Amino acid sequence: EAQVTQNPRYLITVTGKKLTVTCSQNMNHEYMSWYRQDPGLGLRQIYYSMNVEATDKGDVPEGYKVSRKEKRNFPLILESPSPNQTSLYFCASRPGGSNSNQPQHFGDGTRLSIL
Amino acid sequence: AQKITQTQPGMFVQEKEAVTLDCTYDTSDPSYGLFWYKQPSSGEMIFLIYQGSYDQQNATEGRYSLNFQKARKSANLVISASQLGDSAMYFCAMKWASKIIFGSGTRLSIRP
Numbered sequence: 056e057a058q059v060t061q062n063p064r065y066l067i068t069v070t071g072k073k074l075t076v077t078c079s080q081n082m083n084h085e086y087m088s089w090y091r092q093d094p095g096l097g098l099r100q101i102y103y104s105m106n107v108e109a110t111d112k113g114d115v116p117e118g119y120k121v122s123r124k125e126k127r128n129f130p131l132i133l134e135s136p137s138p139n140q141t142s143l144y145f146c147a148s149r150p151g152g153s154n155s156n157q158p159q160h161f162g163d164g165t166r167l168s169i170l
Numbered sequence: 171a172q173k174i175t176q177t178q179p180g181m182f183v184q185e186k187e188a189v190t191l192d193c194t195y196d197t198s199d200p201s202y203g204l205f206w207y208k209q210p211s212s213g214e215m216i217f218l219i220y221q222g223s224y225d226q227q228n229a230t231e232g233r234y235s236l237n238f239q240k241a242r243k244s245a246n247l248v249i250s251a252s253q254l255g256d257s258a259m260y261f262c263a264m265k266w267a268s269k270i271i272f273g274s275g276t277r278l279s280i281r282p
Contacts (some may be wrong), residue, residue, distance in 0.1 A: 088270070097176075097261055097272040098215075105268060114271070145215060153268040156203045156222055161215035 057082045061146050061162035076131045076165050078146035086149045087129040091142040136169045172197045174264045176273035184281050191247040191276050193262030202266040204245040209259040252280050
């Protein structure tokens, strides 16, 4: 089954404790992206990657890191999480390059609570 | 700067009626794409429909159609014959080059 898999689905942690949210897709998609969803703000793009070893900042990259060492994986790293990073996070992927108009496939989301 | 606006935070509609969800956008780039996604209470994001800036015809997918008015920079989603299962959050999104931005969403509630 074609899918984007995020782990964990839920996480409660404390300020300053490094965490990683994993994202993996099995569709051989070039493009992958991370979003956070907050009430009244919709989804905001954190980082995106056009292909392996090619990542770029979205609209809200502060406090986050990503890497794309393999095509299928795109982990989101919070080196020193803070309470304002409490949010619902989505990973997404789509085929093609920057001109592709294919829709994104989304993971099921990760709900992070930073105390 | 690119911007996308959904002005209806919430809507109530009677079952079987048609509903229009508003979306306006702003961009100076001639090449862009507009997407609508549905997010039910379970949380997943479901792609509904796509319209490209150069597409001559309005997009349709089953009960969903996109009322694309380029000069007015609007891309409203029309759902015909609404069903109880249409109750969800709906997001409009605009893509240009490698970037995408989402609107703040409209929560649609269908009354039986």
